[in-house]
Amino acid sequence: MGYKHTDFKYIDSHVHIFPTDIFKAIWKFFERRDENNKVQGWPIKYKLSIDEMISILKDQNVTHFTTYNYAHKAGIAEKLNEWIYEFSTSYKNAISFGCIWPGDKNRVEYIKKIFNSYQFYGIKIQPLVQNFYPFDDRMNDIYKIIVDQGKWVSIHAGTAPYKNKYVGYDNFLKFIKKYPNIHVIVAHMGAFEYQKFLNLLDNYDNLYLDTTMVFIPNNIFPERKVKQPNKDELISFQNRILFGSDFPNIPYDYKKSTEGLLEFDFDKDFYKKIFYENAKKIFKIT
Ligand SMILES: [Zn+2]
Numbered sequence: 001m002g003y004k005h006t007d008f009k010y011i012d013s014h015v016h017i018f019p020t021d022i023f024k025a026i027w028k029f030f031e032r033r034d035e036n037n038k039v040q041g042w043p044i045k046y047k048l049s050i051d052e053m054i055s056i057l058k059d060q061n062v063t064h065f066t067t068y069n070y071a072h073k074a075g076i077a078e079k080l081n082e083w084i085y086e087f088s089t090s091y092k093n094a095i096s097f098g099c100i101w102p103g104d105k106n107r108v109e110y111i112k113k114i115f116n117s118y119q120f121y122g123i124k125i126q127p128l129v130q131n132f133y134p135f136d137d138r139m140n141d142i143y144k145i146i147v148d149q150g151k152w153v154s155i156h157a158g159t160a161p162y163k164n165k166y167v168g169y170d171n172f173l174k175f176i177k178k179y180p181n182i183h184v185i186v187a188h189m190g191a192f193e194y195q196k197f198l199n200l201l202d203n204y205d206n207l208y209l210d211t212t213m214v215f216i217p218n219n220i221f222p223e224r225k226v227k228q229p230n231k232d233e234l235i236s237f238q239n240r241i242l243f244g245s246d247f248p249n250i251p252y253d254y255k256k257s258t259e260g261l262l263e264f265d266f267d268k269d270f271y272k273k274i275f276y277e278n279a280k281k282i283f284k285i286t
Pocket of ligand 1 (some may be wrong): 014016068187246
């Protein structure tokens, strides 16, 4: 036993893709320093061109990857979505996700376009940056389209490593009660409120959790290992968990994203499902 990262192929359900200028601004934010010159977020390992990023994913046996992105202010979501569409015409193994800004007047229009004309899989919501509640009424029309068309919402719903009033289990619960049939992926397995999010899986059939930054080595984010989800829960919900990495915005080698999971030494089928099969099924990858 003892599987290695290279023993598997992957669909990475939590990759970010942004135009280079936005990536640079995000990296600057992660690497900002306090008055003692200490990095506030974390240093980014993969500050590369888009082409270089894609070839790294390929080297890591990643066959498909999402294009998670988000608008941080009004008026840019439409442009960002157009850029992602262009990107996806060059990179056919991209699982295209778009973005929204709830205050944009033309939001319904551009969301219909990304689904109907561009065949995007869904949208990403990042309440930590976008500052709105997941159950915000301005999103009603959008969620209705998503539910009607069987599209996906990926949401950063947890409170780790940072929080604001828009994240957390209670806000997510209000959202999912309002849209019980919506296809939704909770990033980072809802860290660190794992148990609460895991408990929802029995009640909401279209809810999935991604493993992003949860099972990484102890010495990187010490608090994570202590607070990891319970092993038996992982086994019982193995059909509802998706592998994700947060590439390229990570401070460590890509391989570390799977290290903690591989250490559990579960059987091969468990890993195949989480690393590949579950995402293949939900994103209907052929
Ligand atoms: Zn992310």
